[in-house]
Amino acid sequence: MMGVLRRRMFGNQPRSSHARVVDGLGRAIISGEFAEGETLPGDPQLLERFGVSRSVLREAMKTLSAKGLICAKSRVGTRVNPRDDWNFVDSDVISWKMQAGMDREFVVHLRDMRLAFEPAAARLAALYATSEEIVELFSIVARIDNPNHSRESVAQEDLNFHLAVAEMSRNPFMRSVTTLIEAALAVSFQISSPALSPEGISRCASQHLRIASAIAARDPDAADAAMREVVLEGAERASEAI
Numbered sequence: 001m002m003g004v005l006r007r008r009m010f011g012n013q014p015r016s017s018h019a020r021v022v023d024g025l026g027r028a029i030i031s032g033e034f035a036e037g038e039t040l041p042g043d044p045q046l047l048e049r050f051g052v053s054r055s056v057l058r059e060a061m062k063t064l065s066a067k068g069l070i071c072a073k074s075r076v077g078t079r080v081n082p083r084d085d086w087n088f089v090d091s092d093v094i095s096w097k098m099q100a101g102m103d104r105e106f107v108v109h110l111r112d113m114r115l116a117f118e119p120a121a122a123r124l125a126a127l128y129a130t131s132e133e134i135v136e137l138f139s140i141v142a143r144i145d146n147p148n149h150s151r152e153s154v155a156q157e158d159l160n161f162h163l164a165v166a167e168m169s170r171n172p173f174m175r176s177v178t179t180l181i182e183a184a185l186a187v188s189f190q191i192s193s194p195a196l197s198p199e200g201i202s203r204c205a206s207q208h209l210r211i212a213s214a215i216a217a218r219d220p221d222a223a224d225a226a227m228r229e230v231v232l233e234g235a236e237r238a239s240e241a242i
Helices: 002-010 017-031 043-050 054-066 091-100 104-128 131-144 151-168 172-176 178-191 198-216 220-241
Strands: 070-073 077-080
Touching: 017 043, 017 054, 017 091, 043 054, 054 070, 091 178, 104 151, 104 172, 104 178, 104 198, 104 220, 131 151, 131 198, 151 172, 151 178, 151 198, 172 178, 178 220, 198 220
Parallel strands: none
Antiparallel strands: 070 077
8 A cells, every 4th residue: 555655645657658658648638738628649749759659559548538538539639638527536637636736626625525425434434343443443543643653654554544444334435435535645644744743643643543432432423523523634734734
């Protein structure tokens, strides 16, 4: 998981030729280098730009099309789709948006999505989590409560906690939206991390302890409220920093 979060927060470079083309064109589209409705350069220009084979370029275009970014039409070329067609649940699309620049609107949209799902996931976890899962959740809280955390390491443990709650909900749809949780945490911790102070770490741990305790007490209302508090505070911290 560490590699996934690192890419969100620090934009690690892709390794394969296919991934390099997808990443390069995806970032160019999200950043506005290629505007909505614009026709992309032809194959010769793109082959020269990325230095790859025609087959690699073709597969990269299929990948970008699956993400909702482009649409190829015969005798017209490949055009950039309207923003409303982009798949913002896709991990790459969210990463490119973060790299292109974040604003309050982006933070608010992520916050609203988290509020729609995570308190409900915590509520379900209070009903369905096993004893073993609850023990592991408290272990994650203990790992969060470490004053020696880096910005990245505390973000990773925070993510582990929220992924665990999603798993404990026993709802496959909750687990499917964890990309949004990851992106929101990366935004929050990249801009303004609790790791900047021991007090911030301690507060982060205590907030997550309240969620874990409510789940352990089989109290759905308390779990819902505690999770809501964590989501709202993280979004507020990021918005203030922006």
